[in-house]
Amino acid sequence: MTSSVCVVGTDATMVYDALHRVVEEALGGLDPAVALEDFTARDATAPSGESVVPAVLEALYTPAFLVERRVVVLRDAQALGATEAAPLLEWMGAPTPATVLVVAVVGAKSNRLVKAAAEVVDVAVGSRSSERAAFVRTTFESYRVSLDAASAQEVAAVVGDDVARVDALARTLQSIYGSAPLRFEHVAPYLGDAGDVPAWDLTDAIDAGDAALAIEVARRMLGSHRRSGLQLVALLERHYLNVARLEGSEATTKEAAAALLSMNPFPAGKALALASRLGAKRVATAVAWLAEADLALKGGESYGGRDLESDLDLTELTVVEVLVARLARLSASARRR
Known part of the structure; x- marks a missing residue:
């Protein structure tokens, strides 16, 4: 060594x-x-x-x-x-x-x-699903836990950004199964709740106009218990305020947008494309909806206690689901222009 x-x-x-x-x-x-x-x-x-x-x-x-x-x-x-x-x-x-x-x-x-x-x-792990799956395989191999590639991909999908759980999971499986070949159904009972996912999974689903996927991702983010409803609203506020700054600006390239927003050219280019597609009226509508959601989560609305199925706060769940669905449909309507 x-x-x-x-x-x-x-x-x-x-x-x-x-x-x-x-x-x-x-x-x-x-x-x-x-x-x-x-x-x-x-x-x-x-x-x-x-x-x-x-x-x-x-x-x-x-x-x-x-x-x-x-x-x-x-x-x-x-x-x-x-x-x-x-x-x-x-x-x-x-x-x-x-x-x-x-x-x-x-x-x-x-x-x-x-x-x-x-x-x-x-020990840093990339955000791509292939990188997370590779990390799962490598960690399992270090404990001599045998898991096929397809199952490793499924484990990575459930864990999401919460990759810190993988080592403890591998140790648990090693103590139970040793080096016996495993499939996903052997691992699933020990996985726990789905982990968090990157913020861009949510913004990409909304920008693509996919309301069903946006709701699914938002539910997963809330279910991971690593983000509150207010944090999700704040995340989306930053996204749409960047779009608002670009709408009507002189920026026409991702480099110019990056300079204006002080961010990486790739996300700046996506924000520029969304600003161009939505236009001033839709951007203003999105910002107004975000303000409404922020107010609702700060005591403006109440929908009861907790959801029996997911154990999530019903007010957070309802406000966030309605918000992301409305924003996704707004993007979808702009794509049909």
């Missing part, structure tokens, strides 16, 4: 799930009581203001004793300042033989320790 490994990502759960696997691989069956030293950059048990780095360095420069190698783990390394990180970077440039440093960074890959590591394990 390489002398230094950095596990990096923006989701703490995924970083530490991957860290667990990397440390197991680094130990390779060695007794952790003898071979492992584990530190946290901001250790709550340490005296106030005392840095953990001297103890980490002592572990790194101490030769392995009674075992073939020593594994030193440093968690939450993103909390280290430049001065604290400097001696660790120096060690990574000239590592002690038979010693492996495993660093966990919850944050960006621009961190100095990430750049200096001999090996980087990036």
Whole structure:
């Protein structure tokens, strides 16, 4: 194994799930009581203001004793300042033989320790369904759980953006089925509720004029319990206010729209196309509907308690479903012009 490994990502759960696997691989069956030293950059048990780095360095420069190698783990390394990180970077440039440093960074890959590591394990997962399915397969394989490609795709579809659940799911399945070949029907009972999906799944369905799909996506977003009705309305407000800024502007290309909105050219181009298709009157109508929905969710309307089937708040569910259906039909009417 390489002398230094950095596990990096923006989701703490995924970083530490991957860290667990990397440390197991680094130990390779060695007794952790003898071979492992584990530190946290901001250790709550340490005296106030005392840095953990001297103890980490002592572990790194101490030769392995009674075992073939020593594994030193440093968690939450993103909390280290430049001065604290400097001696660790120096060690990574000239590592002690038979010693492996495993660093966990919850944050960006621009961190100095990430750049200096001999090996980087990036736990970020793309938003495309194929990338999520590949992540499911890779994670399952790391636990020797056998799942066919079609089933992995179905698991990825249910999990959605909530990919942090996949590691725990794989561990559960491994403890129950071992390495036996599995199909989706074996996995389904342990999946739980459908996870969240990207915001553009909702805006794309609305912009395409597909009311049924827009309602389905909105329900899934609410059902994941990661977004409230007000958050969905705020998401759509940003989308349509961008469209409103472009409607009647001098922007005619996605690059010009991106400059005006201070955003990436691809979503700016989609907003520009929608502004051109809807026109001023429909854009104004959409903004008015959004304002009505915002007011309704802030106490303006009440439709009772919770939906018996989905356990969602009935007011949130009704207001959001009506809103996305109206916006989708507005887009559909513009397409028929």
